[in-house]
Structure formats: C-alpha cells, structure tokens
Amino acid sequence: MNISLAADKEFDVIAVGRACVDLNAVEYNRPMEETMTFKKYVGGSPANIAIGSSKLGLKAGFIGKIPDDQHGRFIEQYMNGQGIDTSSMVVDTEGRKTGLTFTEILSPEECSILMYREEAADLYLEPAEVHEDYIKRTKLLLISGTALAQSPSREAALKAVHLAKKNGIKVVFELDYRPYTWKSAEETAVYYSLVAEKADIVVGTREEYDVMEHRLGKGENQATVDYLFQHEPELVVIKHGVDGSYAYTRSGETYRGRAYKTKVLKTFGAGDSYASAFLYALVCGKDIETALKYGSASASIVVSKHSSSEAMPAVEEIEALIEENNTIKS
Numbered sequence: 393m394n395i396s397l398a399a400d401k402e403f404d405v406i407a408v409g410r411a412c413v414d415l416n417a418v419e420y421n422r423p424m425e426e427t428m429t430f431k432k433y434v435g436g437s438p439a440n441i442a443i444g445s446s447k448l449g450l451k452a453g454f455i456g457k458i459p460d461d462q463h464g465r466f467i468e469q470y471m472n473g474q475g476i477d478t479s480s481m482v483v484d485t486e487g488r489k490t491g492l493t494f495t496e497i498l499s500p501e502e503c504s505i506l507m508y509r510e511e512a513a514d515l516y517l518e519p520a521e522v523h524e525d526y527i528k529r530t531k532l533l534l535i536s537g538t539a540l541a542q543s544p545s546r547e548a549a550l551k552a553v554h555l556a557k558k559n560g561i562k563v564v565f566e567l568d569y570r571p572y573t574w575k576s577a578e579e580t581a582v583y584y585s586l587v588a589e590k591a592d593i594v595v596g597t598r599e600e601y602d603v604m605e606h607r608l609g610k611g612e613n614q615a616t617v618d619y620l621f622q623h624e625p626e627l628v629v630i631k632h633g634v635d636g637s638y639a640y641t642r643s644g645e646t647y648r649g650r651a652y653k654t655k656v657l658k659t660f661g662a663g664d665s666y667a668s669a670f671l672y673a674l675v676c677g678k679d680i681e682t683a684l685k686y687g688s689a690s691a692s693i694v695v696s697k698h699s700s701s702e703a704m705p706a707v708e709e710i711e712a713l714i715e716e717n718n719t720i721k722s
C-alpha cells in the first residue's frame with residue numbers, strides 16, 4: 393500500500409520544533425563524569441529529520457526559533473548548507489539560549505543523553521511566527537512532540553497542525569518524548585493524544601505510545617491502533633528498538649520492518665534517521681513495506697556512527713544495505 397500525497401508542492405517536508413546542538417562524547421565506553429571531550433553537531437530530533445531527508449534528496453523546510461548567538465548562527469548555517477530552507481527559522485530577540493544535548497556512551501548498548509533545555513529558544517516559537525502561506529507549500533508537515541511541551545511553542549505547533557489540516561496537507565506526528573521538558577505525565581498524555589488524533593501519520597516507540605496512553609505498563613500495539621484509527625490517522629508506526637518496527641494501516645494491513653545488523657557505536661539517532669528515510673520512501677511513492685526497510689537501514693547506519701545529523705546516509709548506502717538483507721531475526 394502507498395500513501396497518497398499532494399503533487400506539485402515546493403517542499404516535500406517541513407519540520408516544526410527544535411534545532412539545537414548535540415555535544416557527543418568523543419571518548420567512548422566511560423561515564424560522562426570521565427568524558428573530557430565532546431564533538432559539536434547540529435541536533436534536535438526535527439532538525440535531524442530535516443537534515444536526513446534533505447541528504448536523501450527531499451526538499452525540506454523548517455519552522456523553529458534559534459538564539460541570536462554563535463550557536464544559533466551555527467545551526468542556521470549548517471542547515472542551510474544541507475539544502476534546508478531556513479526562511480521560517482525565527483531568530484529570538486529575548487536572549488534565550490540553544491538547547492544542548494550531551495551524550496554519554498557507556499557501551500554500545502548503554503547510552504544516555506543529558507539535555508540542557510532551560511529557556512531554550514525553540515520553546516518560545518510564537519503562533520504568530522507560523523504562517524499559512526509557508527505551510528501550504530509542503531506535502532508533509534512534521535510535528536515533534538517536544539514542541540508541545542510548553543507554551544508558546546505548544547500553541548505554535550497546534551496552529552501549524554490546524555493550518556495543515558485546513559489546507560489538506562498531511563501531518564506526521566513524531567512523538568519524540570523527552571521527559572525533561574514536560575511538567576507531568578498527565579499533561580503529556582493530553583497533548584500527545586490531541587495531536588495524534590489529528591495527525592495522518594503517527595510515528596513513535598512502544599514506550600512513547602505508552603506515554604500518550606498514560607499507562608504504567610507496556611501497552612499492546614493493537615489497542616493503540618484501534619484507538620488511533622477511530623480518529624484521523626491512516627498510518628501508525630510503532631518502533632521496538634533492535635526488535636524492529638511495525639506499520640499499521642487504517643485499511644487493516646500490518647507490516648513488519650526488521651532491524652539490520654550493524655556494528656553499533658551508540659544507540660541514539662536511530663529514531664531520527666529512521667523517520668527521515670521512512671518519509672523519503674513514502675514521498676518517492678514506495679510502498680509501506682519498502683518504507684520500513686528504508687527507515688530501518690538508515691537507522692542501522694546512523695547507530696554505527698558518531699553523530700545523529702552529520703551521519704545521515706545517502707540513498708545509495710541505504711539501498712546497498714537493503715540489498716544485502718542482513719537483518720536481525722527475533
């Protein structure tokens with residue numbers, strides 16, 4: 393099955409949310425307390441997805457807010473250099489800062505991130521800074537769940553969803569749950585459900601859907617899709633880490649994507665690379681089963697490399713990996 397998207401749009405995807413800085417541990421296999429050197433990359437889940445999509449050949453745009461400082465200029469220049477349209481990235485005038493993510497690589501299986509997001513500029517995007525004329529120009533609008541964590545970014549993201557729906561633009565909701573930014577689990581569940589019910593495509597991990605459903609234990613995929621298909625979504629993707637992912641369609645099909653074997657350096661960046669290649673495949677008119685392969689292959693490449701953004705693969709690398717068909721059986 394394929395997903396039908398609007399034709400003749402200038403952009404394939406416009407992402408909404410944070411564009412930040414990742415500081416990734418240069419020394420591996422040790423706790424952050426003992427890590428002395430970090431390498432700087434552009435980061436932030438929606439920025440990573442825009443970068444990954446652009447690297448694959450999609451035309452990507454971005455709606456967000458960056459600080460008026462060296463980090464903000466670094467982000468803007470890097471994204472521009474990757475071919476992303478940054479004309480709707482607003483520069484903050486109130487002295488707010490870039491969100492920083494430090495990463496710890498204890499072992500290939502045990503990685504963690506430490507986020508500094510106090511007064512992060514991206515969370516101050518105003519609804520008035522989201523423009524219908526811009527949103528009308530894309531096939532897909534990607535909303536990051538973290539953009540819903542605080543006002544006014546929350547209202548700006550909700551306005552973007554509203555404008556997309558009004559103009560027949562498909563909304564992709566990437567749950568992208570980062571607990572640091574939220575006040576409570578109840579609040580997260582409220583806003584996640586609100587946007588997931590309105591989105592056309594929802595992508596998240598099993599654990600993120602559990603947050604949306606406000607459950608303590610692990611939920612069942614079938615219950616999640618039964619709930620979401622009572623609303624707008626036509627496609628729901630549920631990721632299970634190294635155990636792969638599942639895509640469910642409103643018309644009743646289920647597809648499984650298997651993870652590809654790789655030499656893992658760190659686990660973060662998997663979700664963003666997965667999303668960018670999955671969306672790339674959908675935009676190219678590939679069927680959902682193939683899109684799952686593209687997402688999984690892209691993720692396996694990025695987990696073998698040092699960054700989440702700079703490491704995003706080219707189409708040829710993804711296709712070579714799919715051709716090898718060396719998947720993890722579980």
Ligand SMILES: Nc1ncnc2c1ncn2[C@@H]1O[C@H](COP(=O)(O)OP(=O)(O)OP(=O)(O)O)[C@@H](O)[C@H]1O
Nearest residue numbers: 631632633634636637651660661662663688691692
């Ligand atoms: N260790 C791994 N080796 C190969 N592929 C992997 C590995 N971990 C994850 N993947 C691939 O990446 C996809 C997304 O991973 P995961 O479910 O961990 O998402 P995520 O939690 O959003 O990622 P992130 O850690 O970036 O937040 C998986 O469905 C799988 O295809």
Ligand SMILES: O=C(O)C[C@@H](O)[C@H](O)C(=O)CO
Nearest residue numbers: 414435436437493660661700
């Ligand atoms: O999403 C973030 O803000 C941090 C990312 O850039 C980081 O690389 C990561 O955790 C990706 O999963």
